Amino acid sequence: TPPRVAFLGLGHMGGPMAVNLVQAGVPVTGFDVVPAALDVARKNGITVADSPQEAVRDAQVVITMFPSGQHVKAAYTGADGAEGLLAAAPAGATFLDCSTINISEAQEVATLAKEAGFKAADAPVSGGVVGAQAGTLAFMVGAPDDVYQEIYPLLDIMGARIVHCGDNGMGQAAKICNNMILGISMVAVSEAFVLAEKLGLEHQAMYDVVSKASGQCWALTTNCPVPGPVPTSPANNDYQPGFGGALMSKDLNLAVTAIEQTGVDAQMGQLAAEIYKKFSDGEGARQDFSGIINTIREDSGN
Numbered sequence: 001t002p003p004r005v006a007f008l009g010l011g012h013m014g015g016p017m018a019v020n021l022v023q024a025g026v027p028v029t030g031f032d033v034v035p036a037a038l039d040v041a042r043k044n045g046i047t048v049a050d051s052p053q054e055a056v057r058d059a060q061v062v063i064t065m066f067p068s069g070q071h072v073k074a075a076y077t078g079a080d081g082a083e084g085l086l087a088a089a090p091a092g093a094t095f096l097d098c099s100t101i102n103i104s105e106a107q108e109v110a111t112l113a114k115e116a117g118f119k120a121a122d123a124p125v126s127g128g129v130v131g132a133q134a135g136t137l138a139f140m141v142g143a144p145d146d147v148y149q150e151i152y153p154l155l156d157i158m159g160a161r162i163v164h165c166g167d168n169g170m171g172q173a174a175k176i177c178n179n180m181i182l183g184i185s186m187v188a189v190s191e192a193f194v195l196a197e198k199l200g201l202e203h204q205a206m207y208d209v210v211s212k213a214s215g216q217c218w219a220l221t222t223n224c225p226v227p228g229p230v231p232t233s234p235a236n237n238d239y240q241p242g243f244g245g246a247l248m249s250k251d252l253n254l255a256v257t258a259i260e261q262t263g264v265d266a267q268m269g270q271l272a273a274e275i276y277k278k279f280s281d282g283e284g285a286r287q288d289f290s291g292i293i294n295t296i297r298e299d300s301g302n
């Protein structure tokens with residue numbers, strides 16, 4: 001029999017993830033601070049709780065899908081005098097955080113959970129809202145082996161690719177390293193296209209060479225920042241996300257925190273974080289992250 005799940009944070013990602021669990025026969029009690037999210041959840045067969053404490057009272061697995069680490073820590077420990085999830089959950093429960101948060105915060109909340117007698121895992125995702133709806137997310141898991149084995153069947157319902165990356169925090173580490181490469185490579189591909197424009201080299205000609213040469217990467221061949229060469233890329237749809245500029249900025253900030261905490265000389269990662277912060281503070285707030293090419297083009301006088 002599947003475990004009783006409490007699902008907190010029923011937003012863009014958590015909402016459809018919880019629905020997939022219910023549709024696979026997992027009993028899910030949900031909670032979100034936004035009433036509209038609860039209405040959608042109720043319509044989809046999720047049992048809606050009146051409070052986070054009530055949601056976890058009977059849970060065997062407590063899943064959180066919040067915007068940031070502060071939300072996770074506040075929920076676990078209780079904010080503004082409220083009882084935290086760690087105080088409200090029954091003995092033996094497993095805390096599974098799927099939010100994308102700082103590696104150090106992930107390790108901190110896992111330690112808090114363990115000190116309170118619980119098991120803990122971080123399992124951030126990639127694949128976006130489309131992947132959450134389709135149940136095809138990629139999960140990067142940081143947990144001890146026994147906890148990984150326990151949560152695997154749930155992740156398998158919500159995802160299509162699950163990688164055990166190591167102990168607590170290593171799921172976040174894998175996610176943040178990947179997205180640092182992605183942010184840097186999207187800037188690189190965009191700069192190359194703008195340079196090509198200045199030089200009089202056609203987009204398609206550059207694409208035909210680079211996509212089969214050593215510059216090949218996902219930012220070029222799947223999420224190509226110019227319309228044309230890859231018809232399904234957001235550039236062909238007025239840069240509608242896709243993967244939003246604000247989310248890329250968030251993930252690069254998490255990378256910068258890790259870079260600073262470890263003292264790594266990662267100049268490209270730090271520069272990409274600055275570039276995406278400016279982008280997401282401005283027109284990038286509602287655009288796919290590949291829209292960075294338009295900023296580069298404007299700043300180049302093209």
Ligand code: NAD
Pocket residue numbers: 008009010011012013014031032033034037052065066067068071075098099100101125126127128129243247250
């Ligand atoms: P979202 O803002 O749509 O959803 C977060 C939800 O948490 C909101 O509905 C909010 O009301 C709720 N919430 C906040 N505090 C709460 C609390 N104390 N109790 C109950 N509910 C609370 O965000 P999202 O797009 O679903 O992203 C969630 C996480 O997944 C983020 O960490 C994000 O970086 C990561 N992520 C998002 C995407 C994406 O494409 N959206 C892709 C990969 C990873």
